[in-house]
Amino acid sequence: MKMKSFKLPSLQTINGKLIIWLLIIGLVPMGVATTIMYQQSTAEIMENEQTSMQVLAENTAQSMQQWLEIRQAELQLAAKTDNMRSLDPQQQIRLVNTLKEQSQAYEAVLFTDEHGIVRAHTRKESINVMNLADRDYFKKGMQGQASFSDVIVSKGTGKRITPIATPVLGQDGQVHGVLSASVQIDTLIDKFLSAKTVNSNGMYPILVDNLGVIQYHPNQELIGKKTTEAGFAPDMVSLMETGSKASGSAVIDDHGETAVVAYAPLEINGFSVYLHVPQQAILSATVAMKMMAIWIAIVAALLIIIVAWLIARSISRPIRVVSEQVKKIAEGDLTGNNLALRRKDELGQLAQHINHMKESLKEFIGQVHVAADYVAESAGEFTANAEQLSKTTEQITISMQHVSEGAAQQSVGVNTSVIHLDELSRGVQQIADSSASIAEASGYTIQKATNGGEAVEKTVSRMQSIHAAVTDTDQLIRLLEERSTEIGEISEVITGIAGQTNLLALNAAIEAARAGEHGRGFAVVADEVRKLAEESQVSSSKIAQLIEQIQQDMVRSLEAMRHVKEQVEDGLHAVRETDSHFYEIVKSAQDVTDQIREMAAISEEMAAGTQQVTSSFSEIARITDEANHNTQEVAAATEEQLASMEEITSSAQTLNMMAAELRDKLSKFRVE
Incomplete structure (x- = not known):
């Protein structure tokens, strides 16, 4: 089986950014916390050591005093x-x-x-x-x-x-x-001070008598000298003046080296006991602690990298798939399979919403395609009918001009008038027939335009449903962002508890170390508690950083949903404009139908008039005058009709252009 090579993610990707930020947010607080803990531990160790040395000095002085009091009591009893x-x-x-x-x-x-x-x-x-x-x-x-x-x-x-x-x-x-x-002073020293001379932690005692003379010091050359003549540091000399009066402890500068000195007096004879230990010897135990912290940081960094890579991959892969799908939808490509993210988290819900949005858009675009084709077809038929009606009207106008000329020349001869009246009768009948056909075509056109308007209204309803779905998705993402914030606050509380637990475990380990062999078992338990506290603190920090990244992703998702929402609102606005145009078309077609019906009525009247002319030649003069007058009115009406038909033709051409524009806009959406 061929192993896949591990490749470091780019810093421009979510993987790289998440790993870098988790390292920064994980290691920096860890480093700061470790440094603070080390400094606090150092200060606490120094304070505890100072207190312990003071107690030891007081106990030593008390033991020496009790021993001397026993000797004095023996003599008093013997006396x-x-x-x-x-x-x-x-x-x-x-x-x-x-x-x-x-x-x-x-x-x-x-x-x-x-x-x-x-x-x-x-x-x-x-x-x-x-x-x-x-x-x-x-x-x-x-x-x-x-x-x-x-x-x-x-x-x-x-x-x-x-x-x-x-x-x-x-x-x-x-x-x-x-x-x-x-x-003997040597007996007193051997019994109480020799065992404390230069022990494992570098501590050594000093015994000074009531006259300020050094009675014991690891450096034999200083025994018998006064403290002011022994070459002690100024801090030490000043401290020895205080130590003969009361017990205490202090951190001093001993010739450039920091040291802790505890002291206690023997009230019975004015002696003073001093315990001296270098700070370096006290803090030698913290070197191992520092190295352990460094190794913990290295291991933590490796774990953070591995965990961050796994987490980032589990997040970035579905986001990349969702991003590609949204990109296709934004480009108008509604083909292909739906997202198949089998997740029950927010990303899975986002994928389901995008699939639902895609299906809704696909259904809507399909319906709009059908409606646009229907509108385009109706507009074409309407344009053809309008052009045909315009031609017919033009022919009527020409015929009416001929009729008018014939009426003017009717006085030339009855035969010519009869012929012209016969032609006029046929022309008027043709006008009536054409008017009926035009009225029927106009009614059909009105029905088609009405159906187109209803289809557009359905489209508006679909767009409003999509707009509501997008709004619900936007609200869901905002709710998820609020829940992530609440989880982040809980993670901070866990981090604080882990920090306090870690400090308590460290204190317990120090107390156990003081207890020696009896505290060894308790030290092991305290160390395990401290490790668990550190692991809890690291885990809570990781959770806090992951939640922060998810919140940032939610912000980007909100921005994407806002863009989709704007696109849906633009489409809704365009469809509403189309509905308005359909309303204007229906209104214009209705006006045309009314005018055509008026023209048909006039044609019927003309037909009746011509019949009367042919039936009664005796009244031909009067009929001729009336016909001449009527033909002039018809000519004027046909001219008005011709102007109306030109307007109808222009409206039909505009409708045809709008249908073509709608088709062009819909052409970028692919649903099959």
Whole structure:
């Protein structure tokens, strides 16, 4: 089987235009929507990430604070034990060792008396040797205040520590010393911050103490420096001043790179936790989304081309067939088969109406042909009869002139007068016979003209029926145009719903991604919902564009129907003019008949007069005078009759020309 080669349609055809417009209307909104969705998704991801980081920073700071509060509560509870309040060094030493063994968080646990001398210590070499009277936390403890100290370097290990101190009351209720424990900063970092250092999304934490000194940073060279001396960007330095007072998040310019920073303070000791992540790392997940959108656009373009080609072909083929049929009808060719579009849509209805119009025109043109032939034939007969009558009248005129001359010469001789009277009698009888024949022919002509007028009236009725059918078709097409507009509005509502569904599906996918393994199943469902929403949006856009093209085709159909309507109205006007001409013909023929009958009556009177002349020769003189007088009247009447016959002949020739013109106009219509 030989495959048909695919040929791109011309841009001048409906196929080409529909494909181009569907591509434009399908891809441009898709591109715009994809761009807007990508930008909105990016903004939403940034906002969600910023919120998530702020929550994470607050949770981290809260966890660290709770952990430090637990350590402080442990010391306060130990300070209230009898072993500690007894002020017995041996019991106090056992207690501090027990505390250190129970918690790995402490580097050292010690008791300092009211003079600042260490009386109990987890390191024996420090007992009664170390003097802490100059430390702020000792001074606060002696004042009855529990406190956290600034970060210092341990004299014993050289590591950074933050001492926790609480006063110890003796049995008398007075402060007799301070119980303190050194919490290693590294322990705090390992427990809460190390796992967040340079994770998969590029985020890293920063820990700043109450003095603005960096206690943790992935870059080890920055640890121990003040934030103002670490080379941070101005936005970061300004943010660190705020972060020590309240929690929050912000997008900053970090040396030309956009980054998101979340921060939260530790109220218990004035520390601040900062979480830093580059924007590029946050948006790395959107790269796959962008590529997927590009592939979706490519696939959508191919689908639009295929669907548009199929739709355009299903529309353009019947339109082309209908256009060819209408063109033939406009050229007057009513032959050939009717349209055979087995469709139940508007195009099928249009084809049925055109077939009905063609059959009506064919029937009407056939009837007009018959009527025109009949009118032409009658006009020819009428013209011939009028010419014959004109000749007869001319002969009568000549005869009457002869009669008049004979009457004038009657005095020459009776014999000559008798002969002339005999000829006159025969001539008058001939006139009477001719007048009767002419009257009969005129009556026949009137009947023919009347029949022609009735045929034209039937033609007018047919033309009015065709005009009504064309008007009904025009109204039907306008109704279809209104229904197409309503479907377009419904399609726009579907597009809006699909867009909202797509956005909800995207939000659901983001929430599912946050939920991790537990949200994976929900993410699959959300992705399927999003795909269905996108397919609904694309389909509704295609429907909207197809409806718009159908509305444009309806406008062109209305223009074509308007042209056909004008042609029918012109034909109706022409037939009405023909009916008017037939009316004039009947009226003229009636006038001729009346004149002929008058002439016949005169001829009968002349015949009676000649008989009287021949029967009574004695009155020949008087009869001659009367005959002379009568012949003069007859001569005048025949001259008038001759003028009337010339007018009848002219009218008959005009009718013949009109019949020929009607035949010429009808000749362009072919019905067989």
